[in-house]
Amino acid sequence: MNSAPPIHKFVLIGMPGAGKTTVGQKLAQQLGIDFVDTDQLLEQYFGESLQSQLDRLGYLAMRQREEQFVATCALPARAVVATGGSVVYGPSAMNRLKQDGLILYLALSLETVKRRVDNWQQRGFSCAPGQGLQNVYEERLPLYRRYADVTLECDDLTVDEAVEALKKVCNNQSP
Template sequence: MPPSIKREHRPHFPAPSTASTGKLPVPVPERSLTLIGMPGSGKSVIGRIIANLLGWTFLDTDRLIEQRHGGRLQGVIDQLGEGAFRQLEEETVLGLEVGEPTVVATGGSVVYSEAAMRHLASRSTIVFLDASLEVVRQRIQAQAPRGIVGLHEGGLEELFRERLPLYRRYADLVVQLHPGSAERAALTVLRALSVAAVRQ
């Protein structure tokens, strides 16, 4: 049985066609959102900002795993081993019930599970936050230590090359991230979703 999931809630309001962010209207997506990408791409920070802008629920699957095990992510990976951790990550995602507008920030290794990605795709629009290798490297170094599955002899560059095709395979939308604030990145994601919706 998939584990019971504790959610982090944000106030929810009926979604108009745009949400107010001071002077700028923000397009409201038609479906819940799932953010995928490398560790350090900003999924958690950007996802939380988007959820706050829209008045949606925010879920971070890495934090859900930490809550379940009562420790930091790297400690959980060290304790379980990478294979068991990937199974735990899959179970956590399969246990998500996205019944209201939600932004989900996933762990970078979620794309190794086809079942998890199918589950997310059936309930949300999947957005790949495409940050460059150099940006990812700088952020990971600034935030070290952090839990990263698959970071072995080849280092971050090899992991980046390995995962990039998986992110692109599962993404409904790819958003390239450029230097700037997390708030700017969040608005970029929402506007890209609006443009994509118009083109459909």
């Protein structure tokens, strides 16, 4: 009898402001496993902020850099992994994350994203010049849905409520 491979990573995807880092750190602590933020790894590896890389490279080259980096970087054997919001543009990165990971989509409405992220143009947000937040949201939404194994609607959840909901999912999947 074939059984599904064990889940070793819990990968958080979603728009900026969804709480991937905040929720991810707390979730990892409660599960007793490592926490990794791919944006932080990318900044450390290249020695510059995401915004600086984006300004220098442009959004398409930055997305390619992110995809290649996430597809090949070292990750702990067991971890909660918070990703950059644009990682879903990179099929090889997402395929790598899905190999032994459960993809958890922290879903927000556009209104909530706008309320939570007023500085999106200064935080390494990968989008075409002049592209508005609504357009990026509409562009990414089908990608988040495509890759998600589990979707958690987070508009009305506190950080603790999101962590508790995800902890239940993760505990049901862990080896």
